[in-house]
Amino acid sequence: MNILTKLIDPITTLLDKFIVDKDQKATLAHEIATLASKQAQQIALAQIKTNQQEARGNWWQSGWRPATGWVCVLGFAVNFLISPLAAGFGIVIPQADTSVMMPVLMGLLGLGTMRTIERTKGVGK
Secondary structure (H helix, E strand, O other), X not given: OHHHHHHHHHHHHHHHHXXXXXXXXXXXXXXXXXXXXXXHHHHHHHHHHHXXXXXXXXXXXXXXXXXXXXXXXXXXXXXHHHHHHXXXXXXXXXXXXXXXXXXXXXXXXXXXXXXXHHHHHOOOO
C-alpha cells in the first residue's frame, strides 16, 4: 500500500495540467487517493472469505485429534483391561507400548485444556 501512495501523489499533480474543470479534478483526485484503501479493503474481504472456508473444515481436518485420542484410549484398554482379563483365561495378548502413547496423549490433553481455558476466558470462538 505504501508503493501505491507514492505513485498517487505524482498522478494527482498531473491532473492540474490536463483537467481544467476543478470539480472533475477534485473528483478524480479523490478517486485516485482512495484507490489504495479500496484495494486494501478488497484484499481484506477476500482473506475473510478464505478464513471462513478454512474455519468450516471437514472431518479430515478436525478428526485427527479425536482419532489420535481414541488410538491412545484403545492402547490403554488393551494394556489395562483386555490383556489382564484374557490372561485369566490363559490367552496372551501383546501389550501396547505406552512409552510412545503417553507423550502423545499428554500433549493432546494439554492442548485440550489450553483450548478450554481460552474458551472460558472468551478468547477462542
